[in-house]
Amino acid sequence: MRILASPAFSNERVNPYNAQLYRRIEASGHVVFEYSHKRVLKEKFDIIHVHWPDGYIDQKNWFKAIQRAFLLTLMMSIAKIKGARLVWTAHNLKPHDAFHPKFSQFFLGQFLKLCNGLIFLTNDGKNSFLERYPAQQEIHQAVIPHGHYRDSYPNPVNQNEAKTSLGLPIDKKILLFMGMIKPYKNCDALIKEFGEAKLENYILVIAGKPETPKYKQQLELLAKDQDNIHLRLEFIPDDQLHIYMSAADTVILPYKSILNSGALLLALSFNKPVIAPHMGAFVELQNELGSQWIYSYASELNDADLGFMLQQLDLLSRPASCPLDNYDWRNLAELTVNFYEEILLSESPSQHKVSL
Numbered sequence: 001m002r003i004l005a006s007p008a009f010s011n012e013r014v015n016p017y018n019a020q021l022y023r024r025i026e027a028s029g030h031v032v033f034e035y036s037h038k039r040v041l042k043e044k045f046d047i048i049h050v051h052w053p054d055g056y057i058d059q060k061n062w063f064k065a066i067q068r069a070f071l072l073t074l075m076m077s078i079a080k081i082k083g084a085r086l087v088w089t090a091h092n093l094k095p096h097d098a099f100h101p102k103f104s105q106f107f108l109g110q111f112l113k114l115c116n117g118l119i120f121l122t123n124d125g126k127n128s129f130l131e132r133y134p135a136q137q138e139i140h141q142a143v144i145p146h147g148h149y150r151d152s153y154p155n156p157v158n159q160n161e162a163k164t165s166l167g168l169p170i171d172k173k174i175l176l177f178m179g180m181i182k183p184y185k186n187c188d189a190l191i192k193e194f195g196e197a198k199l200e201n202y203i204l205v206i207a208g209k210p211e212t213p214k215y216k217q218q219l220e221l222l223a224k225d226q227d228n229i230h231l232r233l234e235f236i237p238d239d240q241l242h243i244y245m246s247a248a249d250t251v252i253l254p255y256k257s258i259l260n261s262g263a264l265l266l267a268l269s270f271n272k273p274v275i276a277p278h279m280g281a282f283v284e285l286q287n288e289l290g291s292q293w294i295y296s297y298a299s300e301l302n303d304a305d306l307g308f309m310l311q312q313l314d315l316l317s318r319p320a321s322c323p324l325d326n327y328d329w330r331n332l333a334e335l336t337v338n339f340y341e342e343i344l345l346s347e348s349p350s351q352h353k354v355s356l
Contacts, residue, residue: 001340004045004084006035006056013238014180016152017262018051024333040075047340048079049087053111054104065100069107076114085116085343089144090129093259093280097182097211109133117343119336121146121260122284128259140346142339146260146281147329149269154242156270162246168230172203175310176248176272178236179263181210181219186254188215189301191222191229197303199228199310207232207244245270250313254301258282268293268322273313277301289323292316 005022012019022032033039035048056072059065076086088111098104112118112133117140120126126143135141156162160170168174175194181187187206194204206229210216216233223229236244245251251267251274258280267274268289276282278296286294295309295316 001030002045003032003047005049008034020329024329040079044082045084048084051089060099087117088115089119122281125259140343144335147332148324148327149266156246162243173249174247176205176251178207181208184256186256190254193303197307204229209235271322275309292318
């Protein structure tokens with residue numbers, strides 16, 4: 001089977017999800033290519049697998065956004081005319097912090113009309129997505145979870161050694177947020193509520209690169225003169241990520257909105273309990289793994305709840321290793337290939353045109 005994926009391996013430095021999936025698919029005897037318009041025009045493929053079509057068209061300039069939307073639609077139509085089937089993994093319910101959110105949502109609704117198959121990471125995600133973007137009956141659908149990251153980064157190190165390496169006090173517990181820092185991830189509110197909670201035994205560490213210099217300045221101003229808040233507002237390379245995770249006692253993901261979260265699987269891969277809002281993938285994984293691993297809150301994050309949740313996680317017992325057998329990439333790759341084959345064996349799909 002010839003598979004053209006967008007992206008396949010090009011984003012591995014930022015997010016190993018795609019590379020982990022496609023390396024396992026290649027290991028099962030199939031060939032995966034990195035997406036390019038040139039390949040669509042010059043070659044034939046069995047499957048075109050797209051992950052974030054809204055990201056491709058998310059341009060500040062209106063002309064470029066429309067141009068890219070038209071071009072991507074044209075390339076998908078050409079690939080389908082040449083016999084490919086189009087699969088979309090719907091990672092998000094709506095674009096996060098898009099330059100033109102209404103246009104992006106409109107485009108996603110139109111892009112859906114081209115698809116032969118949809119992959120969702122959770123059942124809740126599937127239901128929420130199809131409520132917003134009703135799909136036609138002939139579109140194949142599958143729920144294939146997000147895999148763990150235990151094979152993606154160096155192994156954990158001793159916690160005290162990790163704290164020392166990062167210049168953190170050994171006698172304090174570490175509450176960690178790590179990842180790309182965007183407004184919807186709510187780090188500004190986290191700083192405010194942590195400061196008001198006055199948790200003497202904890203240090204809050206926020207590590208990652210802010211989306212804009214303006215947001216970076218906002219976070220720095222909020223954390224000013226608070227000795228128990230450590231900001232590392234820069235890209236965290238792969239060879240340091242495991243040190244931050246090793247230093248942490250608890251990971252917090254205080255998002256305003258979310259459908260799926262690779263950061264959640266990352267924390268669990270390092271066997272760290274997580275505090276997160278009661279929404280999206282957090283709910284489904286909490287039901288499976290228990291509150292000892294994912295402790296969720298139903299309303300907006302506040303200082304009283306933050307202190308209570310940290311206290312509860314200290315009291316709850318959990319095994320040394322989070323049970324993530326259901327999130328092994330080999331199994332997920334097999335499910336993905338089976339889904340491709342299901343689509344290829346079905347009747348030849350009708351060609352849909354998208355007007356923008």
